[in-house]
Every structure is written in structure tokens, then in C-alpha cells.
Amino acid sequence: MSVDTLNHSVLDLGAEPVRAVNRTLQAASGGAFTIRNPNGAHALACGLDAPVDITIAGHVGYYCAGMNKHASVTVEGNAGTGLAENIMSGTVRVTGDASQSAGATGHGGLVVIEGDASARCGISMKGVDIVVGGSVGHMSAFMAQSGTLAVLGDAGEALGDSIYEARLYVRGSVAGLGADCVEKGMRAEHVAELQALLTRAGYGDVDAATFRRYGSARQLYHFKVDNVGAY
Amino acid sequence: MTGSPKIPRTAPRKSATFDDITLSEIRRAAATGIYDIRGAGAKRALPHFDDLLFLGASISRYPLEGYRETCRTDVVLGDRFASKPIHLKIPITIAGMSFGSLSAQAKEALGRGASAMGTSTTTGDGGMTEEERGHSELLVYQYLPSRYGMNPDDLRRADAIEVVVGQGAKPGGGGMLLGQKISARVAGMRDLPEGIDQRSACRHPDWTGPDDLEIKIQELREITNWEKPIYVKVGASRPYYDVALAVKSGADVVVLDGMQGGTAATQDVFIEHVGIPILSAIRPAVAALQELDMHRKVQLVVSGGVRNGADVAKCLALGADAVSIGTAALVALGDNDPRWEADYNALGTTAGAYDDWHEGNDPAGITTQNPELAARLDPVAAGQRLANYLAVMTLECQTIARANGKSDVRNLEPEDLVALTIEAAAMARVPLAGTDWIPGPGGR
Numbered sequence: 264m265s266v267d268t269l270n271h272s273v274l275d276l277g278a279e280p281v282r283a284v285n286r287t288l289q290a291a292s293g294g295a296f297t298i299r300n301p302n303g304a305h306a307l308a309c310g311l312d313a314p315v316d317i318t319i320a321g322h323v324g325y326y327c328a329g330m331n332k333h334a335s336v337t338v339e340g341n342a343g344t345g346l347a348e349n350i351m352s353g354t355v356r357v358t359g360d361a362s363q364s365a366g367a368t369g370h371g372g373l374v375v376i377e378g379d380a381s382a383r384c385g386i387s388m389k390g391v392d393i394v395v396g397g398s399v400g401h402m403s404a405f406m407a408q409s410g411t412l413a414v415l416g417d418a419g420e421a422l423g424d425s426i427y428e429a430r431l432y433v434r435g436s437v438a439g440l441g442a443d444c445v446e447k448g449m450r451a452e453h454v455a456e457l458q459a460l461l462t463r464a465g466y467g468d469v470d471a472a473t474f475r476r477y478g479s480a481r482q483l484y485h486f487k488v489d490n491v492g493a494y
Numbered sequence: 495m496t497g498s499p500k501i502p503r504t505a506p507r508k509s510a511t512f513d514d515i516t517l518s519e520i521r522r523a524a525a526t527g528i529y530d531i532r533g534a535g536a537k538r539a540l541p542h543f544d545d546l547l548f549l550g551a552s553i554s555r556y557p558l559e560g561y562r563e564t565c566r567t568d569v570v571l572g573d574r575f576a577s578k579p580i581h582l583k584i585p586i587t588i589a590g591m592s593f594g595s596l597s598a599q600a601k602e603a604l605g606r607g608a609s610a611m612g613t614s615t616t617t618g619d620g621g622m623t624e625e626e627r628g629h630s631e632l633l634v635y636q637y638l639p640s641r642y643g644m645n646p647d648d649l650r651r652a653d654a655i656e657v658v659v660g661q662g663a664k665p666g667g668g669g670m671l672l673g674q675k676i677s678a679r680v681a682g683m684r685d686l687p688e689g690i691d692q693r694s695a696c697r698h699p700d701w702t703g704p705d706d707l708e709i710k711i712q713e714l715r716e717i718t719n720w721e722k723p724i725y726v727k728v729g730a731s732r733p734y735y736d737v738a739l740a741v742k743s744g745a746d747v748v749v750l751d752g753m754q755g756g757t758a759a760t761q762d763v764f765i766e767h768v769g770i771p772i773l774s775a776i777r778p779a780v781a782a783l784q785e786l787d788m789h790r791k792v793q794l795v796v797s798g799g800v801r802n803g804a805d806v807a808k809c810l811a812l813g814a815d816a817v818s819i820g821t822a823a824l825v826a827l828g829d830n831d832p833r834w835e836a837d838y839n840a841l842g843t844t845a846g847a848y849d850d851w852h853e854g855n856d857p858a859g860i861t862t863q864n865p866e867l868a869a870r871l872d873p874v875a876a877g878q879r880l881a882n883y884l885a886v887m888t889l890e891c892q893t894i895a896r897a898n899g900k901s902d903v904r905n906l907e908p909e910d911l912v913a914l915t916i917e918a919a920a921m922a923r924v925p926l927a928g929t930d931w932i933p934g935p936g937g938r
Contacts, residue, residue, distance in 0.1 A: 285716050305709045310646055310717030325706070326713040330646040345700035345713075349644055364700035368641040370685070386699040387641060389685040406695060408685050425693065427686060484690040485673060 271297040271318065276304055284308075288334075291315045303343065308336050311353070328355040331372060347374045350391055363400070366393045369410065375464045382419065385412045388429055394464035404431055405441065411460055415469060423477055431477040432457050434469075443483040449476045519762075530762040533595075533851025533861060534821060535663050535754040535798065540771040542754070543805045545918030546911050547927060550897045558896040565892040566902040568612075569816050571793045572654060572723020572746035575715070579723050579746070580632055580654050582816065583612025584888045585903060586806060589751075589797050589820035590636045590656060590727070592618025594671055594680040594692075595758030595851065596824075597868035598625045599876070600860040603827050605629030606873060607880025611888070616656060616818075618758075619669055619694050621683045622648040629877075634725065637714065639668065639695040642684040646717055654747075655714055656725040657707070659698075659736075662751030662798045664760045665729030665769045669694030671759060675854040677863040707743040715744075725749050730775035730798065731768075737782040741792050749818065750779050752798025756821040758861070759852030772798035772809075774921035777908075780813030789813065803890020810891070811906035812922060826883035827876040828858045 264287065265273045274284045277300035288296060288308055295316040301307055301323050308317050309329035319327070322340035332351045341359035350369040357365075360378035367383065369391025376384075376393070382400035385393050390410045398416035405421070407429030417435035424441020430453075431444075440446070449472070458471035508514070522530065551557035558565060572579035588608045593601050595618060602625040608615045614632035617623075621643015627633055635652030637644065649655065660666060671680075671692040681688040701710045711724050726740040727749035740748045752772025757765065776796055783789040796809050797818035809817045821829075830838075832845040837857035841850065851861035859870035895903045898910045912927040913919035919926040920933040 282716065282720070286719070289719075306713035306716045309713050312646065325709045326700070329713050330649070330717055332646065344706070345710075348700045349641060349646075351645060367700040368644065370645065383699065387695065389641070405699075406693070427690075484687070486691045 267297055269295065269297070271295040271316075274298045276300045276302065276307075281305070281307060285310070288315065288317065301340075305343070308334070311336070314353075322359070331355055341378070342376075346376070347372070347391075350374060360397070365395075366391050369393070371410075373463060379416070385410070385429070388412065392460055392463075394460060394466065396466070398435065401438070402441070404429055404444075407431070411456070413457060413460055413464075413474070415466065423479075425483060426477075426479045428479060430456075432471075432474040433477065434474045437475075437477070440477065443480050444477055445480040447476045447478050449474065531759055531852055532762050532765070532849040533756065533758055533760075534765075534849040535756040536766050536769075536771075537849075538766055540754065540799075541773050541915065541917045541921055542771060542799060543773060543808045545773070545914045546808050546922055546924065547914060548804075548807065548811070548894055548898055548910050549912060551899050556899045558899060558901060560893060560896050563896065564901055565895050566904075567888055567892060569793070569904065571795070571816065572725075574746045574788075574792055575744065576654075576721060576723040576746050577719075578653075578721040580614060580634075582614060582632070584884060585810060585816040585891070586611075586800075586884055586887055587613050587634075587795060587816055587818045588615040588823050589755070589818040590616035590618045590634070590658065590661075591820055591824075592620040592671075592758065593623045593626065594618070594620040594675060594684070594863070595861060597859055597862055597871065598623060599868050599871040599873045600824070600827060601626040602629045602873035603871065603876035603880060604823060605631075605633070606877025607823075607826070607884065608632070610877065610881035611884040613884065614653065617652075619671075620680065621645075622652070623683075625873075627651065629873075636727075639698045640684075641699070642686075642694075649714070649722075650718055652722060654723040654725060655718070656727050656749060657711065657714070657745075658727045659707075659740075660729035660731070660751075661727065661757065662729045662753050662755030662769050662772065663757035664764045665731040666696060667760060667764055667768070668696035669757075669759065671852065675852070675863045680863060704739040704743050707739075711744045723747055725795070727751060729753075729755075730770050730772055733770075733775040734778035734782045737779040737794070738786060741783065741786055741788050745792060747793045747795060748779065748783075749795045749797065750775055750814075751818075752796070754799030755797050756824075771921070772796055772800075773918060776809060776812040776814060777921070777923045783813075790815065803887040803892075804894060806887055806891040807894040807903065807906055808911065810903050811908060811910050813908070815904060822883070823880055824860055826880045827860055828871060828879070829856070829860050831858055834858055 298319045301321040303324040305324035311334035312332045314333045317336045324343040326345040328336040328347045334353045338357045342361045344362045346365040347355035348367045350372040352372040354373045356375040361376045361380045363381045364383045365380045366374040368387045374393045377396040379397035380399045384399040384403040386405045388407045388410045392411045401419035404423045408427040413432040418437045420439040421441035423444030609631040615630040616634040634654045673689045723746040725747040726745040728736045730752045753769035793815035795816045796814040834857035856862040911924040
């Protein structure tokens with residue numbers, strides 16, 4: 264471990280295995296770290312439980328910052344499947360694109376993807392806030408339970424399929440809504456809520472009033488044979 | 495003459511194909527327009543452990559003294575990669591069952607009974623409760639598609655992690671917990687509105703296939719400092735391939751659940767028609783482990799209709815390292831007890847047949863979130879019943895092992911077994927009794 268010009272402790276995945284790097288990060292109670300040469304490593308910076316500030320200089324593989332608590336993780340590059348899956352708190356930011364299932368099942372915290380997110384972004388989300396600067400792929404927010412997904416670009420097919428109580432905001436087009444997901448009115452409280460989230464995510468200059476809101480019609484909350492065609 | 499002789503009539507004959515159960519289901523379906531949902535596992539007659547017999551000792555085999563000579567029952571699970579494997583005193587574990595499907599009292603009772611006997615319990619869909627963590631000395635934390643209640647703190651305070659791919663009652667199926675059981679506490683743990691029907695996904699949200707699973711297991715190990723054994727649970731469908739892929743994915747333990755294994759709530763058609771009996775699944779699973787030189791290195795836990803020590807012994811003889819019980823454990827707690835017969839009758843059923851576990855009206859206070867019904871179950875007394883039952887099963891298994899000359903229950907082997915039916919002989923790959931014939935390719 265060395266120290267860079269930003270006074271970050273530097274961990275080099277070219278010289279250390281993932282286990283050693285994660286062990287160092289998981290043991291830290293605070294401070295700032297830069298991880299060099301990630302080269303698509305999986306499960307990097309996962310299971311953190313302290314307010315550490317981590318910058319990953321390059322692309323990461325699956326499950327980066329998985330189950331994050333308290334930490335702030337920035338990926339300067341693209342992220343593989345399951346970015347910040349099951350995040351509990353803290354912030355995870357990706358400057359590039361994210362693959363499938365970004366923010367999956369997240370319980371809290373903030374995930375920001377400055378580029379595009381692939382399919383199933385926010386699948387089964389349980390309280391996390393996700394902001395995507397670009398577009399999201401199909402089946403995003405599938406079975407989304409709570410939390411907020413804001414998409415500055417477009418959304419793919421079957422957005423919000425089988426959604427519960429999560430709130431979805433999309434500025435661009437929506438290729439199609441999934442079962443039980445409907446467009447809802449954008450009232451003043453929703454504009455305010457979204458504006459605050461955009462500001463928190465670094466998109467304060469984007470006008471929340473230009474988004475449309477989607478959520479649950481709550482017609483599938485109780486199994487009814489009349490709804491069988493919707494399943 | 496007193497008139498024409500009376501012509502004998504053929505006795506009224508019911509169809510074997512359209513039997514009473516079938517007829518009643520047709521009428522129910524015709525009246526409601528919806529399939530039947532119920533709890534428990536397959537109820538149809540299936541090739542099972544009763545179709546196998548142990549040979550015991552004879553002139554060519556040397557038995558052990560029943561009350562004097564040691565017959566070990568302990569087993570270590572998860573020592574392939576985990577730095578803190580689980581050490582069980584008996585080869586019988588408690589299968590995953592959720593708080594939500596079961597009352598908090600039932601979960602506590604399972605923990606008490608299992609801990610008294612030195613074995614583990616398992617969480618279910620819905621997260622970990624304080625009752626089960628507090629009363630389970632060894633607790634396996636299930637990692638399910640829904641991820642209800644999943645969090646890294648509980649992951650770290652578990653003793654092992656079980657990645658659930660499927661279960662025997664419904665391989666390829668998700669779950670459904672009807673609104674009657676989504677109490678405020680259950681809803682809170684699952685982050686769902688109270689009283690709605692809760693659907694559980696059938697696929698994991700962030701991995702698909704064995705290559706992804708390998709990375710997922712790596713992540714779980716990284717989060718838990720490579721301490722916890724990682725189990726992979728599959729429903730019995732393609733055991734040879736599933737076990738091989740689980741091993742390839744880095745599992746420490748494979749849990750294989752046959753179609754007799756119970757569920758909290760699933761369509762009857764799914765329970766009865768998808769998956770294979772556990773009897774037919776164990777040998778292919780063991781074959782996969784042996785071919786990979788992983789038998790006994792990756793432990794195999796089997797479940798689905800295990801009822802007594804003979805069943806345990808047969809599973810071990812076929813190559814399993816331990817078994818898991820769910821339905822039988824609930825019965826030991828008090829499920830379907832005839833003492834509640836009047837209540838069962840009021841629900842339109844009878845003790846021994848009650849399986850509407852999803853409706854939350856369990857007279858025994860086990861598969862319910864109704865506080866008044868749940869209060870019927872004394873977790874201390876029920877836990878003691880489970881401990882007694884586990885003790886009996888263990889003694890029975892030891893009895894059989896000693897009779898076959900084994901000083902460790904896991905030394906039982908297929909050579910100790912014969913089958914009563916051709917089907918069982920083919921499935922278990924042991925000879926038909928009185929012959930040396932094992933039907934099927936590779937038999938002799």
C-alpha cells in the first residue's frame with residue numbers, strides 16, 4: 264500500500280489479490296483509498312461497513328460494492344453484473360456503464376450510473392435510490408418493492424413488471440410497461456422528491472418536472488383468477 | 495316356483511383412474527376456476543426408502559455390539575473452502591423454513607430442539623429472526639431469489655450460508671405467501687405492504703447459470719471473510735448435472751431435496767408432478783461427486799420424506815453425508831396432531847391430512863401468524879419433542895449401522911442394501927432382494 268497525490272492509500276490489484284485488497288478495505292474504519300489495476304475483478308470492495316471513500320481506477324467485474332454499508336465507492340469506468348447488489352447504505356457511483364441487475368435488491372443508499380444500465384436495473388429493489396444518467400434495459404425495476412429509480416434517458420421493455428411500492432421516474436421514452444405498472448400523475452411533491460434525489464446524485468441542473476412517473480396499479484396485490492392473463 | 499331368480503349385480507366399482515381425490519379436484523376446479531394451492535410435499539405413493547432393506551451382518555459380515563461399541567454420528571460440513579466449517583453431532587439437520595410461513599414460536603422450537611441435539615436449523619424466505627438466531631446454536635442462513643430481509647450483518651452472524659436454487663416440492667418454482675400470513679412483522683421484514691399476497695421470484699435477480707453462481711459464491715465468501723460454509727440447495731430434477739455444477743461453482747456443501755420435501759404453499763399440480771423422488775436422486779448425485787473426486791470433500795445433504803432412523807441410514811448408505819428434515823420436524827412439534835381434530839374438522843379436513851398451511855389457520859399454531867393460534871405452541875415443550883425425536887432417529891440409525899458392522903454411520907454403503915422392487919433397485923442402484931440384479935445400464 265502506498266499513498267497518492269490525493270492522500271489516498273493506494274491498493275494495486277496488479278500486485279495483490281482481491282482477497283487482500285478487500286480485507287484491507289473491510290478493516291478500515293475511515294479514510295480514502297484508490298484501487299489501481301482492477302482489470303474487471305469481481306466482488307471488489309464488497310461487504311464494506313464503514314464510511315470509507317474508495318475510488319476504483321478502471322473497470323470492475325461482477326458485484327462491485329455488493330452489500331455496501333456506509334462507504335462511498337466510485338468506479339472510474341464500467342461495472343459488470345450486480346453493481347452494488349443489496350446495498351444497505353452509502354453511495355456507489357459508476358462513471359461509465361453498468362451491466363445487468365445494477366442495484367438489485369438494494370435496501371438503502373444511493374447508486375448513480377452516469378452512463379447506461381443494462382437489463383433488470385433495480386430488480387427487486389427494497390429501498391435503494393438509483394439514478395441512471397443514460398438509459399436502462401428491459402425488465403428494470405422488476406418486482407421493485409420500494410425506493411426510487413430515476414432514469415434520465417429511456418427505459419426498455421417491461422419497466423416495473425410486477426412492481427410493488429417503488430417509485431419510477433423516466434425522462435425519455437418507455438418502450439413498454441410491465442404487468443401492473445402504470446403511469447401516474449407527476450404532482451408537486453413528486454417533482455420535489457425527484458429534484459432532491461437528482462441533486463443528491465449530482466444532476467441538480469436537470470429539471471425534475473421533465474420526468475414522467477410510473478408505479479404500481481396495485482391490481483396484482485391479491486391473487487385473483489380474473490388476473491391470470493396478467494401473470 | 496317363486497318367479498324368476500334374482501340376477502346377481504356387479505358391485506359398484508369406482509375407477510382407479512378417476513378416484514375420489516381426482517373427482518373431488520375436478521369438482522373443486524370446476525367450481526372455482528383456479529388451481530389448488532397447498533402446503534407440504536408430494537402425497538402420491540412414490541418409490542421410497544421403504545422399498546429398501548438392509549442386509550445386516552451374517553457369516554461374511556461382522557456386527558458391532560449394540561450397547562457397547564461406538565458408532566459415531568458426527569459430521570463436519572463445509573471444510574472444502576470455509577475456515578469455520580460446521581460440526582454436527584448428528585447427521586440430521588433441520589431444513590429451511592421461513593418465519594412467515596411458520597410462527598415465531600415454531601421457529602424458536604426448531605432452534606431449541608436442534609441445538610439440544612447439536613445440529614443446525616435453517617432460515618427461510620423472509621430473513622433471520624432473533625428467535626431463531628437466539629435459540630439456534632448452529633444456524634444456516636438461506637440466500638434466496640427474493641432476498642427478503644437479506645443483509646450483510648445477518649450473513650456474518652450466520653454459521654453457514656445456503657444459496658437456494660430450488661427445492662424438491664417445486665424445482666423451478668417461486669413462492670407465494672398469502673396475505674393472511676403477511677402480518678405487520680412479516681411485512682416489515684420483507685419490506686412489503688401488510689396483508690398483500692407476497693410473491694417470491696423463482697430465479698435469482700443477479701445471477702444466471704453456473705458461471706455466474708461461481709462469482710456469486712466468491713462475493714459471499716469475500717463478504718464473510720471466507721469463514722462460512724457455502725451450501726447450494728437444489729430441488730431433485732437433474733441431480734447428476736446439478737451437483738456437478740454446484741461443485742464447479744465452488745459449493746462446500748450440496749443440499750439435494752426430493753419431491754416429497756415440503757413447501758409452505760405451492761400449486762398441488764406442481765408439487766405432485768414436477769421433480770423426482772429423493773430415492774432416485776441420491777445415487778446420480780453421489781456419482782457426480784465421485785467422478786469429480788469430491789465425494790466426502792463436498793458434503794451431500796439430502797432431504798424429502800425422511801421420517802425415521804432407517805431412512806437416515808439408507809440415505810447415508812447411498813452416499814449422503816447428512817439428511818435434512820422439515821415436515822417430520824413440524825410433526826414432532828405438533829403439526830397435524832389428533833388432539834386438534836375438532837379444529838381440523840371445522841376447517842374441512844382431518845388430523846394427518848391438513849395441508850392448507852398457506853391460509854394461516856393452523857390449529858397447532860405452527861404454520862400461522864395468528865397470535866392466538868401461535869400461542870398454542872409452547873416452544874420449550876415443542877423443542878423438547880423435536881430433540882426427543884432427533885435422538886430416536888439417531889439411535890435407530892446407529893442400531894442399523896452397528897447391525898451392518900459399521901463404527902460410523904457414514905460407513906454404511908450401498909453394498910449393505912437390497913431393494914424390494916425393481917423400480918427401487920434401478921433407482922437406488924442396489925440389487926433386487928435375493929438376487930444380484932441391478933436393473934439398468936451399468937447394473938450387473
